[in-house]
Amino acid sequence: MKKKNDNLDELFKKFENQWDVQEMNTNHQLDFLNKLNQKQPKKKKYAVWSIAASIVILLGVSVFYNNNEKPKEFKFTSKETKQTDSIFSILIENELVKLKEKSSPENEQIINDALKQMKVFDADYEKIIKEVQKNGENKQIIYAMISNLQTRISFLQTVLQRIEENEKLKNTTHEEIL
Numbered sequence: 444m445k446k447k448n449d450n451l452d453e454l455f456k457k458f459e460n461q462w463d464v465q466e467m468n469t470n471h472q473l474d475f476l477n478k479l480n481q482k483q484p485k486k487k488k489y490a491v492w493s494i495a496a497s498i499v500i501l502l503g504v505s506v507f508y509n510n511n512e513k514p515k516e517f518k519f520t521s522k523e524t525k526q527t528d529s530i531f532s533i534l535i536e537n538e539l540v541k542l543k544e545k546s547s548p549e550n551e552q553i554i555n556d557a558l559k560q561m562k563v564f565d566a567d568y569e570k571i572i573k574e575v576q577k578n579g580e581n582k583q584i585i586y587a588m589i590s591n592l593q594t595r596i597s598f599l600q601t602v603l604q605r606i607e608e609n610e611k612l613k614n615t616t617h618e619e620i621l
Contacts, residue, residue, distance in 0.1 A: 524580055524588075531592035538599035545606045549613070557602040564595045 468474070539561070546554055571588045578584065 521580060524585060527589060528592070531589075531596065535592070535595050535599065538596060538603070541603055542599060542606075545603065549609065550606050553602065553606060553609075557599070560598065561595065564591060564598070567591055568595075 542554060542557060568588070568591050571584060571591060575584050575588070
């Protein structure tokens with residue numbers, strides 16, 4: 444141990460005149476205490492950030508609640524038109540359910556194409572409804588509405604028939620092979 448301490452002592456002697464030794468100012472302690480006691484003004488940036496965050500939250504909540512509202516359903520002026528629309532809508536929904544029940548890997552392409560075509564029919568129907576809203580119910584618009592609904596039903600029935608024919612063809616082909 445003594446040898447290590449000797450080396451340390453030699454090192455201190457070697458750098459003895461090179462140390463940065465500076466006396467502290469006599470008022471150093473007073474300056475330090477004054478700075479410590481001085482109250483620095485608090486920055487009020489937190490207030491700006493909290494206001495901005497509140498606005499963002501309020502906007503988010505209002506957008507969320509507005510998007511959840513269901514669009515108002517169109518109300519027909521005559522009972523007959525309303526009944527016709529509801530009857531056809533029920534029939535179309537039933538045909539769509541039947542179509543989706545027939546879903547299989549073999550029928551997937553046919554069903555997807557049929558659903559795309561139904562979107563086209565739906566878009567046309569929406570145009571007709573807007574026309575009714577704009578101009579009111581008249582014979583031509585009501586005829587166009589009924590025609591669209593009938594076309595959708597007959598289209599779905601035709602697609603279902605094609606699927607059934609494909610299934611029968613597949614079954615008879617398998618029976619002949621066996």
